[in-house]
Amino acid sequence: MKTVPERIAALRAAMKEAGVDGFLIPSSDPHMSEYLPDSYQARSWFSGFNGSVGTLAVTADAAALWVDGRYFIQAERQIAGSGIELMRIAQKGTPEIPAWLADTLPENGVMGVDGMVTATSTVEKLNKAFEKKHISIRDIDFVTPLWEGRPAAPATPAWLLDVKYAGKTAAEKLAQLREKLQEKGANAMLVSRLDSVAWLLNLRADDIACTPVAMAYCLVLPDSATLFINRSRLPQEAQDALAKEGVQTAAYEDVANAIAAIDQPVTALYEPDGLNYTLYNAWKANPNVTLLAGEEPVQQLKGVKNEVEIENIKNAHVKDGVAMVRFQMALEDKMARGEAVTECDVTEMLATLRREQPLCLGESFDTIPAYGANAAMMHYHAVPETCATLEPHGFLLVDSGGQYLDGTTDITRTYSLGELTDEEKTYYTWVLKCHIDIAKVIFLEGCTGGNLDIIARSPLWQHGIDYRCGTGHGVGFVGGVHEGPQNLRTNNHAVFQPGMTITDEPGVYEEGKIGIRIENELVCKEWDTTEYGRFLCFEPITYCPIDTRPVKVELLDDAELTWLNNFHQTVYRTLENSLNDREREWLKAACAPLTR
The missing domain is CATH 3.40.350.10 (Creatinase/prolidase N-terminal domain)
Structure with a gap:
């Protein structure tokens, strides 16, 4: 090679x-x-x-x-x-x-x-x-x-997500999209982002590891919609169901020819960041097409979860929380017995425990199990040849998530494995303050991810520390673990709306030394409406205890301490009926309130 x-x-x-x-x-x-x-x-x-x-x-x-x-x-x-x-x-x-x-x-x-x-x-x-x-x-x-030995293109079986999970049919979503196109002065669009096609048509497959999407396009015209996919992958029953929703199917490779064959005047909206250059030129070459650059409306539509999706996502997080509790218990048991546990073992443990949960499809991304200094690499990947063995001191950072038929999860916990330095405890508590401050924020409608990102970073900025990444990202529904347009990052201009989900994951990373991150998923909701406008807030929908052993309580203000204790009460009440007696007792201790 x-x-x-x-x-x-x-x-x-x-x-x-x-x-x-x-x-x-x-x-x-x-x-x-x-x-x-x-x-x-x-x-x-x-x-x-x-x-x-x-x-x-x-x-x-x-x-x-x-x-x-x-x-x-x-x-x-x-x-x-x-x-x-x-x-x-x-x-x-x-x-x-x-x-x-x-x-x-x-x-x-x-x-x-x-x-x-x-x-x-x-x-x-x-x-x-x-x-x-x-x-x-x-x-x-x-x-x-x-490219020698290039892998074959993916061709996994495609299937349709039941509307009892999705909340809306493909026909309803196409109507939403056409309405958005009309608002923008357009009446046609090639939906090319895979997560957008998946959401729009309730179409799923396993073409990308950990992301249940199919390699496909959807061409939306004023009076028709066509799914371009390798049709041998999609059962005839599913093709018939889509036809009833107003969606025809065609071969994946025929998309450029279909654009060239448009014989009616259309105004086609395209997203410069989301449309590849070859297909842009196919649109440009058709004299019947007027091109209009703009934001891709499907991203906005799917970013705001409907009520059915939100309820399902919460159910997925309950299952995920049960798996996380069982993981932490198993890890503590192994460490207490003096068993050798590697970062790769952590990955396998979590994958097994998630798979035991109903409706689990697998992981939502490759688990990041990072011990000690390895956690300074935000997207560290443990491999058997070089993965670290856990020791009874320092931190273990575990960033993981699951794909379920009723939702997608993303969670990070940083666990104390034993003795910690005072500096490690201080850093951990600062990160926790960042996490809490964004989770409990109340903000006026119209605020963007860039506005709120400042709040998350403030506790670290006060000590001259920052992290070179965003604070949070949107999460798809049985889709990509990362989605937009909503993000918590300096340059994000998307306005938060009720129904949007977002992760809250500030951190501290010092090369060769330490990495700490705490992550929950939040859903944006209405807080109150006053004479000054509508105010919004976030509700945590991750149900798993945050390790309180490293917390320096004296560094938390009263509001932060109250938030943490209330969060743990919610976690306990949400999970207790899904656990056995031993697990329930463990969770009760893990969720015990902190006092000064």
Whole structure:
């Protein structure tokens, strides 16, 4: 098998032969997915960096990899000796990709992109940066001929999620979408994001690990809707059910031809970040189409959960809470007996306990079990060859989640395994304060994720500490564990609405030393309406105790202490009837109120 330098060399040789001076390999697939099928992990194959997000740029004489703060440590280790320069996004002195390419490529050069996996917005930014040097862009695929042993495209069985879980039929959701399109001055759209297609048509599959989506598109026109999918994967019964909802089916590879065949005047809304460049050009080439750039409305629609979804999500969290309680009990028992427990054992324990729960489909992402300094890598991945063995001191961070027929969960707990330093306890309590402050916030309708993110970070900022990631993200419904438009991060402008779910997961990360994160899922709801407007708040819907053993109570104010004790009362009341006597006694102790 070729090494990373050999793969880069082969790419450069192919570029030279084709007359291309640079090539971009994003973390993407034709649907602009965050988590990718194995067959689209090209950036990982060419660079050796296997984090979920990153962009590789290769020119004749240089190669660079851009990653965000979650992956600085991991990427530095994985690309060491490869000849690839690490670019730390949002750090002083780090150039943006278009600027770096514009500086690196020659005058009148040619930049290659695979249009099927490159967002339209990316090409727009490149074109703008390339104007002065007259650099052109060519849609070309170097990956397919060079990637040896590339996995086959996913083709798992597809199925329809029962409306008793989804809350609305595909026909009802299509009506919502058409109404949103009309509000924006459009009447057509290619729904290309996989989680959007899944939500819109109540369609599910297992094409991406831990994410129950199918590789598919949905073309919505004024009087028709067509699902583009490998039809052999979708039972005839499901195709017939969709037809009754006003949705026809066609072959996955026919989507570009269908766009070209539109013979009526339409105004098509497209999201530059969500539509690949090749299909954008298919729209652009049809004279009957007027293109309108804008935000993808399905993301907004599915981001606001309906009442049935919210009730189901809470039920999923009850099951998940039971699994988490049993996990912590089993871990404590093993540690007390002096058994050797590795990070990989933690992953297996949690997967087994979740699978025992009714309606569980599996994990919602690869579990992150990080002991000690490993937790400083936000998206650390434990492997048998190098995973750490737990010791009776320090912290174990466990970030995990489950997929259930009635919801998707995401939870992080940082556990004390024994003796802790005073600094570790202090950091833990500061993170807990951040977590509580966002969970109990009351805010005026109109606030964005950027507004609220400041509240979450404030307890750490007071000590000159920050974390290089968002505070929280939306969570899909039997879908992607990450969804928008809602996020808790500095630059997020999405306005919170009742029904939106969000994670609350501040943290402290010191390279080579420590990592602490506490995460619950919250649902946004109405608090009150006064003469000043409607006020909103959050309700925690994660039902699992937060480890209170590391807490320095003197660092919590009265409101924070009250919130914590009330949260634990809710956890106990919610889970007690789902546990046996021993588990109930353990939970009672874990949820015992803290006092000064």
